[in-house]
Amino acid sequence: MLNLLLIYLIYLISCSTNLVLCSEGDKHYIYQSCLHHCQQINCSTSSGLNSFHLKQSVFEQLTFWSCPDECAYQCMWKTVNHMQKNEKRVAQFHGKWPFIRLFGIQEPASTLFSIANFISHYYYGFRVIRKRLQYRVHPLYNVWLCFSIVALNAWIWSAIFHTRDKPFTEKMDYICAIELLDFEPIAWIIDAHSLWHFSTIILPLLWYQFVIDDSNYLLGAPYH
């Protein structure tokens, strides 16, 4: 049990020490010149900024897409199109595969699966602990309640990070999926990282069942 807790803590810590390095895609000459041009023309002149604000959807405003962010997104797809026409494979940009933006959400699949993990930890974890274990009766009650809150917190941030990866949000998540099976996103939506998040949705059901059984065992109560 302690071993598992330790592994989980290491997992959380490893999540907070992410460094996104330069990737092939963002070094590409088309990306570089597009970005430079876009930032000079679209983001540095009042007419450019005006048309940027006029074109921006409500969802993109709500998810804080700035003009340079928009340039990076547009230029990424321009470069991807070029790569698909002229080169054999598509490269990553700033450590990530290109993803299709949906309602201003940068990585829709990972965001959706992070929310599913949150719900799973809430229903199978937090709620079940409060219902089936008693404060000051079951040993480790506080530990497991805190554990579930830490998990809920982690999944909230995961959902936020996958919605937008501003430099501030880049600090956590990622590399958590020991992305051995890295591949181009399917339909530019589903990648290995999102599948990793998908695969963990069911874990709380098993994990907290063990927690409940173990707590009852420690109490000397019969199994339910």
Ligand SMILES: *[C@@H]1O[C@H](CO)[C@@H](O)[C@H](O)[C@H]1NC(C)=O
């Ligand atoms: C820059 O602005 C023009 C005119 O609004 C627009 O057509 C173009 O897509 C923008 N460039 C990028 C890379 O976003």
